[in-house]
Amino acid sequence: MTMIETLVAGEQGLFKPATLTPMQKMTLRFVVVGLVYYGFALVEGMLMRAFQVTPLPFITKDQYFAILTAHPLVGIFGSTYSIVCGAFLFLVPFLMKKPLWSIRLANWTCGLIAVGTFVFWAAGFLTHYAPLYTLYWPLPADFGQFSVVGGTVFIAGVALVMTGTVFFVLNIYMTIGYTPEGWEKQPTGRLLASALGLSGLRNLFTRRRTEHLVSLPVAAIARGTVDTALNAGVILFTGVLILVYMVAALFGVSLKHTAVDALLYKNWFWWGLDLVADGLVLIFVAGTWYLLATLITGKKLFMENIARAALFVELVVSWTVWSHHLLSDQAQPGILKVASGELVTAFELITQGLAFFITLVTLWSARPLKMTMPLRFLLGGLLGFALAVPAGIMQADIGLNRILHNTQWIVGPHVHVAVLVGLTMTLYSAFYVLFPILTNGAALYSERLARFHFWTHLLGGIGMGAFMGMAGLNGMLRRTIYVNGEFMPYMILAGLSGALLLVGFLAFFYNIVMSLGMKGVIGIFTPARTETKELALV
C-alpha cells in the first residue's frame, strides 16, 4: 500500500469500523477524545515552557494565566478522565463477563466530558478567566480581575464534566451489581461489598471467610470510583457556591467574600482534590499495574490478598491525607499538619511501594518475557511513580515544605513526573494491550515509531521534571512569571525536554492514524451496525 492509501484505509486495510460493536465504538470514542485533549494540554504546556524562557509577543500576561488555569484541567478531565472512563467502562464488563449496564449512558459520559472540557477551555481562552485549578477563596469570585460571564461559563463547563463523571460512577456500580435480562439473579449486595472491600474487611473479624466475588482489577476500579464520586460531589458543590456569587454579580449584587471562610474552604477543596491526586489516581494505577502484570505474564498476582488489602488502605488514606497541602498555612491546626499532612501521607509511600514491588515480582516470576510495547510502557509507568511519590513525600514534611511549597519542585519532579511518566505511560501500556481487542485485530503501522515514542516520552518527562525541580530547589516559584531570565538555563533545558514530549506524541498520533486510517477514525463516530447492542462484551 502507498502512504496515502494507508493514511486513508489504515495499515493493510485491517481496521474495519463497520465490524465494531457498540462497546468497542464507545471505548474508542473515549480514547480519541482523550488523545485530542492530551494534544491540547501538550501544546498549552509547550507555550508556557516557551514563555518561561522568553515572554512570547502573542501571549499576554492574562492569557498566560488563562492557559495555566486550563492546562491541568484539560489534561486531567479532558484527557485522563476520558481515557480512564473509556477503559474502565470497557474493562469492568469485560472482566466480569457481563454486559455494561448502559452503553447509552457511557456515550453520554464521553459527550459531556468532551463538551464540558471545550466549554471551560473556550471560556478561559476568550475571557481570560484564570483563578487556577486551586480556586483559592475568594479569587474565583474576584470580579475586579475576572469577567463574571466568563467565570459563569467556565464553571458551567466544569459542571458538565462532573455530570458526565457522575454518570460514569453510576454505570460502574450498576454494572457490578445488576442482573442482566434473562440472567440468573445476581447477588447485588455481595458483589458490591466484595468490590468495595467490605467483605474483605469483615473477613478480618470472622472465622467464616467469604470468597472474593470480583477480581482484583474490578475491586481497584470500584474503590477508585468511590473517590471519583466524592470528588465530583465536592467540585459540584464548590461550583454552585461560586455560581451563587456570579449570579448575584450578574444581577448587580455584590455578596460579601467574608461569608466564606478562606481556610475552611481551602480544607474542603483540597480534601476533594486529593481524592483525585492521592486517591483514585494511585488506586486506579495500582489496579491497572496488577491487571497488566497478570495479562503480560499470564500468571497469578504475587501476594494478591495483600494487594487487595492495600487498595482498601489506600482508599481510607485518600480520605485523610489532604492536610499536606496546608503545611504552609499557619492557621491550620498543628495536629492536622502532623497527623494528616505528614504521617497519613507517608502511608502513600507504603501503599504505592507495595504496588510497585508486587508488580515487579509478578513480572519477574514469568521470566523470560518478551519486551513488548505493553511491558516497556508498564516499566516506564512504574519508574515514573517510583520517582514521583518519594518527591511528594519529601515536600509533605513540615520542615521541608517551608522551603519547597509552591516552588517548581512540587510541579516538576512530583506532579509532572507522576502524571506524564507514571500515569500516562501506564495508560499507554493499557492502550497497547487493548488496541488489538478494541479494533478487531488492526495492525500497528510502525513498531519503530512506537519505540521512538517510548524513549522520547520517557526522557522528555523525566528531563522536564528534573530541570523544573532544580529550578525549584533554587527558589523558582510556580504560578508566576520571571521576566529577567533568573532561571533561564533550567527553563531552556525543561523546554527542550518538553519538546521531546511533543515530538514523541506527534509520532504516536501519526502511528495510530496510520494504523486505523482516516476512514477508520471517522468510522468510530458513526453508529454501530451490530445487533448485539447492550449484550455485547466486545
Place this chain on the structure above:
Amino acid sequence: MKVDSQMVLWGQTLAYTLYAIAMIALVGWFALRVTRDGGSRGVAPALFYSFVGLLVVCGVSLHIVTYKTIPWAALDLNRASITPDRTFDITAGQHRFTLPAPKLTARCGEKVRFNVTSTDLTYGFGLFRQDHSMLFQMQVLPGHVNDILWVFDRAGVYSIRSTEYSGPAGVDMIERDVVEITCDATPAN
C-alpha cells in the same frame, strides 16, 4: 555548623539525585534481566515483608530526622508559646505589601515574628536571597492570623515576594531588599 535552608536544600538535592539514579538503574537492570531466562524462582515472603518494613521506616524516619535537624520545624510548631524578640506587622491587599517601615531590620539570633494580614485575597509571603533562592515562605489567608517565627543566623539582605497566585496582578508583588539582618561583627543599621 549552622543549618540553613541552603544547606537543607543541598542535602535534599544530593539525597534525591542519588535515589533517582539508583531507581533508574534498578528499573533499567530489571528491564534487561526480565527478558532473560533465569529460572522462575519465586520471591520469598520474607523479602516482601522486609521491604514493607523498609518503607515504614523511611516514611516515618524522614519526619523525625527533619524535626530534629531542621531548626525551624520545631520553632514553627511551638511558636504560640515562644515570645518573639521583634515583630513586624505587614499587610497584604490590592496586590501590594504594606510594610511597617521602609526597611525591616533585625539582628542575628533574634526571634523575629512576621505577622501578615490579608485584606482581600489569598496571598503568599516569602523571603528571598539576592540570588533568588528562598529562605522561607508561608500562605497568607484573609480572615486569619498568618505568622511565622524565624531566627536569622547570618547577615543578609532579603526581598519579600508573594509566593501564592492571586491573579495576574499579583505577579509584581515584590518588595526588593527590604529586610536587612546584621550580626555582631557587622555594624547595625
